[in-house]
Amino acid sequence: MPELPEVETTRRGVAPFLSGRTIETLVVREPRLRWPVDPAWSENLAGRRIQSVDRRAKYLLIDVDGAHLIWHLGMSGSLRVITDGRAPDKHDHIDLVVDTGHCLRFNDPRRFGFLLFTQAPLAKHPRLMGLGPEPLSEAFNGELLYRRSRGRRTSVKGFVMDSATVVGVGNIYASEALFLAGIHPRRPAGRISRARYAALADAIKTTLAAAIEQGGTTLRDFSDSDGRPGYFSQSLSVYDRAATPCPHCASLIRREVIAQRATYFCPRCQR
DNA sequence: AGACAGACCTGTGAGC
C-alpha cells in the first residue's frame, strides 16, 4: 500500500500512542525482512523513551533517546497500534511494546519492508543519504526539477520516481501527477521546459497533499483497526483505469510499462 | 554517471 501519503497517515495515526512512552520490548516473530532484524535489539531498546515519530521520504523515524528506529513498509507492510492485547495474525512479524501495554504491530505479507536500529547520527545513515527534497517542502519546485533534469534522457516518469530527484513519488502518484500536469510519462526528462516543470511540481504537491487529506479521513483510526481501507481509488484519475474514459477528454486511458512499472495516461491530454 | 534488468516474497485474480 504505502506511498508517501500512506506513510504520513500512518505516522500521524500511531504517533499519539508512542510519543513519550517507554519501550518495554521488541518482539520479533519473523526476523527475515528485507534485512534481518536482530532480536537482540530488544535489550538495547528496553527502557528507552520515544521522543518523536517523524518521517523522511517513506521512512518512519522513531527517535528513542538519541538512537533511532528506521521503519519502512515496503510494498505490502502496515503498522497499527494494538491496545487490546489481541493475538498476532499471520504476517504480524514484529511488535514494539511500550509501557502502556499497547504495541505497535508490523504486518507485511511480502516482507519487502524492514526495520533498522542505529545509534549513529541519522544524517549519516546510508539509507537516508542522497535523498532528494521532500515533495511538500519549499525546497521542491519546478526550478529544481528543471535543473536536475538537464541532459537526462530517461523518461520523466522515471526521473520523478527517482528518490535522488524528489522523494515520495511512487508509482501511483507519478501517473496521477503527470496526468494533472498534462505531460506524457515517456517524454525524456531533459526535454521538458521550465514552465512545464513548474506545473509538474505543483501537480505533485497537489496530488500528494490531497491523498494525505483523504488518508486522514479514511485511515483515521489506527488503533485496533481491522480492515485495511481501499486505495482511494475513487479519487484517482488514471491509475488502474486502463480503457476507461479520460475525465477530461473521454479518450481511453492507456496502460504501458514505463520505467519498468505499469503506467497510466491519457494519450490525448498528455504530450 | 546514468540507465536498465533482476532481485527480494507472498497473495490475488484471471483463465483454463
Add this chain to the structure above:
DNA sequence: TGCTCACAGGTCTGTC
C-alpha cells in the same frame, strides 16, 4: 476445485 500464470503500491544491487 485446482492448477498455472501474470501482476502488485518499493528500493537495492549488479552490469553495461
